[in-house]
Amino acid sequence: MQIPFTVAPRPDTGVNNAKIGVWLFLASEVMLFGGLFSAYIFLRIGAPEWPGEIGGHMYERASDILNVPLATLNTIILIGSSVTMVMSWASLAMKRFDRYRLYMGATIALGFAFLIVKAFEYGEKFSHGYLPAENNFLAIYFVLTGLHGLHVIGGIIVNMYFMWPGARMWKTDPKRFTNRIEIAGLYWHFVDLVWIFLFPTIYLL
Amino acid sequence: MSEHSVEEIKKHVRVYMLVFGSLAVLTAVTVVVGYLELPFVPALIVALLIATVKAGLVAAYFMHLVSEEQVIRSLVWLSLGLLLVMFLLFSVYYVDQIGLMIFGF
Amino acid sequence: MADHAAVPEGHHGEDVHHTSFWRKYIFSTDHKVIGIQYGITALLFLLFGFSLVMLMRWQLAYPGEPVPLIGWLFTDDTMPGGIMLPEFYNQLGAMHGTIMVFLGIVPLAVGAFGNYIVPLQIGAPDMAFPKLNMASYWAFFVGGVIMLGSFFVPAGAAKAGWTSYAPLSVIESMGQTMWLLGMVFLITSSLLGAVNFLTTIVQLRAEGMTFMRMPFFVWAQFITSFLLLxxxxxxxxxxxxxLSDRLLDTSFFMPSGLVVSGEVVDVAGGGSPLLWQHLFWFLAHPEVYVLVLPAMGIVAEIIANNSRKPLRGYKAMVYSLIFLGFMSFIVWAHHMFITGMGQAMSVFFQTTTMIISIPSVIILTALFLSLWGGSIRFTTPMLFALGFLPMFGIGGLTGLPLGLAPTDIPLHDTYYVIGHFHYVVAPGTILALMAGIYYWFPKMTGRTMNDTLGKIHFWGTIVSMNFIFFPMLIQGMAGVSRRLYDGGEIYAHAQDVIVYNEVMSIASWVLFVFQIPFIVNLLISLKKGKAATDNHWDATTIEWSAAPSPPVGHGNFHDLPQVYRDPYEYSHPDHDEDYWPQNAPPAEASED
Incomplete structure (x- = not known):
């Protein structure tokens, strides 16, 4: 038994199954982060001060607690990884598997770089005793960035799969493999997209 | 998106580089505006505007929405519409109850 | 809804690549096997959830008296000497709701029927992502095990109601953490399922199966999947x-200065209990439609088939369905009128709530009108489908006072609310699901269920269900709260209606007795039922007319069907037989 339209697009919709599937998944992710952002809005509107009191000290601005330069660095890293991701797909579309390896490797490395910077940031907070239980600003900061971080980890795992074991498909079914990289890319860009909103709302406002 | 000639892809790549440049510039602008310590409402508007433009660039070019099929685009609009409804009702709920305190009114 | 016998014996021979027992029945990627796995699990959960409430009904009818016969089975921290503790009553209540909604009805309506029937009705060889389908079932299974396991942790299962309102749920015992973990698995399962259904319906429709030729059941599953997604x-x-509130001591839902048992809770505070309600009902109102839309789909199939005429206003029904789907996202706060919301919001949500009743009425009216002038066959599935119509009608109409703030405020949290939504989901959805079981059983197993037992099941069920739920409406209007462990014994205002407690409880046990013919029927018909033909009900939709009963092990159809016409061409003037299958090639070139 063969499931139709796994590789070739269906004529009347113009897309294949995997692409519809991943976009549906991303739509649900939009609502997942949407729920958390709504919670952020709700808590923030209800709070008399934001970020408010942490460890007996009143803060007026998020940037007084959070490390904006590190977060800016992370923004650039993540945007860069999006570019390398889309380049890895473009390389496959141009039948350049060697370049694909290079760009995919760069994407994975940038993903790890993001996590390392994030770990420094978290460590700095923990060392000051800024824990999620301290106040709601920190709580929403840790939950939102933490969930985003989990998505980055998930993306790295997927990318590593396509970098090594999954790449065997390039020899047997190059077209399907190119599609798969595009799909993985859509997810990775979405993770980037979430960060693009996270960065100003949590760090700068 | 997989039915492209090498020439076309090369054109794509140039666009990707342009997008990367604009994203980097916009990130810098957000951070600089952040350090200006504007009052809340203008800061909010500027930050969200820039974020939306950046997100739009990523979605349109990296995620190929600009040349994507109708099915996918309708789905994206549907989820964005619902998201907007959710944000709107969550904030209006509070504003309706306690007034526009947050904006300093 | 069968066990392994549902997989055709005849196809063992066709299976060239000998799949092992585990691959074939346990970790199967065939949508039919997964559908049946969902079905069996969901039916067992329905039975379990029903047992929980039968225990509760004993306490409500005879407060403080030891439960007879089975009381000794329970431990001392739940029912010492057979007398139920209030904490245990709360566990039963919370878990009854959770299990019935998330582990019983949704998996049966969407997981089982959706999985089994949708690919067959659109002419697809399987779901678009068979492995994801399997993952969806197993995520559901793990979620179910966690929920059941929560009864055995210290201090028992969740006690904060199926809605898990904060801050009560945050200060609850460990069972609540299990509840949340279980929910995360169940939600993941639903999301995987929804992605799969939507992709399948958009991508794998057979040639000629345009959107407007899809059976109404498929449309219902399509919109349902969007809601789930x-x-x-x-x-x-x-x-x-x-979870973070409970495990990391954050205070998303914990207000400042909350006092529990005379002591201020030691949290940072500043959170909002209302935030939970908003996020919860943002799901849970669409969830109501997740419960009822597949039921409407099943009923539409059966009514068209058994009245031998096309559905009246198929297009209007489809558009109503789509509109219903959209609207269901902006009515949620009608569950929260007593939270002190502002005037403008209250008016907004009352208006949207009144508007959303219009499409449901259109669908129900279209179903009623479809009966008009039909030559109705009173088969067992048809009886259940006909039973659905007035029962769902009562459920819907009793909802109107709850959608308007002035009447909702006195009725809120009374038995009226319980009566209302049980009319929607119990005599409503569950009757429709039963109808579906009787209707599609021949397709799934190649055998038919016994008609006499089916009719006993139907009449017993519908009568006893009304004896359970109608008195609730009366009690609720007298102001009896839904949360009372003694059924309202100590309240003066409840005295006039307290007598109904016994009536309802006895009716609930009678209802159980009338499920026995169904269980017996199901099990015996699997092996001994009369053999069914491929198109047992002379139906037009292609799961009957193009696929053998039961369908081919892998791929469903011998050849993928081609579709030529609308789904319900019964008694068509240009056709000799009273049904004209969707896949029958037209005789004249001019047709359709």
């Missing part, structure tokens, strides 16, 4: 936040 994630977000 887009409404469930906010609850997943809320579950993460509550």
């Amino acid at each position: 887009l409404a469930f994630p906010p609850l997943e977000a809320a579950a993460f936040l509550q």
